[in-house]
Amino acid sequence: MKGNRKTVTKTKIIDVRKIEKVFTLHERNSIQVTGFSDVSFSVNRGELLALTGVSGVGKSSILKAIYRTYLVNAGEILFYRSDKSVVDLATCGESRILQLRKREIGFVTQFLKVLPRISALQAVAAPLVETGVAEQESLCQAAKLLNMLGIREELFNISPLTFSGGEQQRVNIARGVIAPKDLILLDEPTASLDEQSSERVLTLLADMKEKGIALIGIFHDRKKIERVADKTYEISRKNTDKSFQDIREVA
Numbered sequence: 001m002k003g004n005r006k007t008v009t010k011t012k013i014i015d016v017r018k019i020e021k022v023f024t025l026h027e028r029n030s031i032q033v034t035g036f037s038d039v040s041f042s043v044n045r046g047e048l049l050a051l052t053g054v055s056g057v058g059k060s061s062i063l064k065a066i067y068r069t070y071l072v073n074a075g076e077i078l079f080y081r082s083d084k085s086v087v088d089l090a091t092c093g094e095s096r097i098l099q100l101r102k103r104e105i106g107f108v109t110q111f112l113k114v115l116p117r118i119s120a121l122q123a124v125a126a127p128l129v130e131t132g133v134a135e136q137e138s139l140c141q142a143a144k145l146l147n148m149l150g151i152r153e154e155l156f157n158i159s160p161l162t163f164s165g166g167e168q169q170r171v172n173i174a175r176g177v178i179a180p181k182d183l184i185l186l187d188e189p190t191a192s193l194d195e196q197s198s199e200r201v202l203t204l205l206a207d208m209k210e211k212g213i214a215l216i217g218i219f220h221d222r223k224k225i226e227r228v229a230d231k232t233y234e235i236s237r238k239n240t241d242k243s244f245q246d247i248r249e250v251a
């Protein structure tokens, strides 16, 4: 048996070290709101890290900090590229970020944003066309992905803006994962999906891990986490509220 065992070498892709985000609300007398603080974790290629924690604790903000929609106030976000160079996503220049977003780091947001009059198939194929893949081939891959996610073929040529919430969410996932990436961030990818559709998404995520893609996803459901996550990082209220005392610690 020993001889058959696959040797898995873990290669780190991201190292998040003690990051903190404080929002200053300029239009509100510069009130300060902590998004999160003292957050540290790392992820290897081919792994899925599940971020968990109660509402408002900073989960989405952490993904946005990695994707650099938000700039952190403190800490490092070291991204290990396949050419062995290392980039600190917390401090690197904007042009480097834009370059990384093209081929290396993807973000599946919670809601689909597409232009009207673009079909579901075109909306999903677009990110692949942008990387230089021929349109026909991109549409073909988009159809495969939509099929896998359980979207009926009769919807393919219709604008996804008319779709149900769960259908839009699946189109959004297909659009977010169609172009090759090394690290993909997913904000509640199964939030409004029934069991069967969730299962399809989880299978897709498992396939991506097999290909060596690293994933950081926000999940609430323990069963789903157990099904796909290699590790879990729980953001606690201590990460947003410094005066917060965990009642379990007090007892």
Ligand SMILES: Nc1ncnc2c1ncn2[C@@H]1O[C@H](COP(=O)(O)OP(=O)(O)OP(=O)(O)O)[C@@H](O)[C@H]1O
Pocket: 023, 033, 034, 035, 036, 053, 054, 055, 056, 057, 058, 059, 060, 061, 062
């Ligand atoms: N752009 C912003 N400006 C000001 N405050 C913000 C901003 N983005 C997030 N926050 C604050 O940061 C905190 C964390 O928000 P975040 O959206 O990251 O929480 P979450 O853990 O994703 O919650 P949920 O589970 O409800 O989605 C909240 O208190 C929120 O009000």
Ligand SMILES: [Mg+2]
Pocket: 059, 060, 061
């Ligand atoms: Mg959120």
